[in-house]
Amino acid sequence: EAGVVQSPRYKIIEKKQPVAFWCNPISGHNTLYWYLQNLGQGPELLIRYENEEAVDDSQLPKDRFSAERLKGVDSTLKIQPAELGDSAVYLCASSLDRPRTGVGTGELFFGEGSRLTVL
């Protein structure tokens, strides 16, 4: 079974340029997460989806970040314009959790991440 797939793995851009990251979760996983991880730190939640609905985006900087999960499968995270401080690893994770029914294993499956460098 394929795991969570993210692309690109690495991206280097100039500040003020736009960038987009793509995530394909494990088939059947209806909950999808985007996390940001700074060097030497733990992942910080940006946004959480249940199917196509963003149920928690309170920590997403909405002035420059946007995300979508059309059809409740793949997801994209976009930054426009990028700033120097956005340099980090962007991690996507999915799970079988179904919060509305209280069903879930609690286990998150992570992709390898997309490492962004803003110059």
Next chain:
Amino acid sequence: SQQGEEDPQALSIQEGENATMNCSYKTSINNLQWYRQNSGRGLVHLILIRSNEREKHSGRLRVTLDTSKKSSSLLITASRAADTASYFCATSRGGTYKYIFGTGTRLKVLA
């Protein structure tokens, strides 16, 4: 913002020794999980312990949870060089599936 803090931040041991790392958190939780992250890779789930459990084992891993102290510990017995990685705890609060990660412990196992 980070819910948990791991302690120590870094740990270096010899192969064969046991490694213990701790996680403290701030609010009441549904469950607590431990993840491993090898350098440059994604996180891998190790073990989950629910708020009504006190101890759990999985292979060479032993996790304890003390909800009165809002803390958990992860013990890796008979460590191997391949255990070299960063270890993170993650908690979810009651009724939510929002997982908040700690700051991590960087473990180095010397061969």
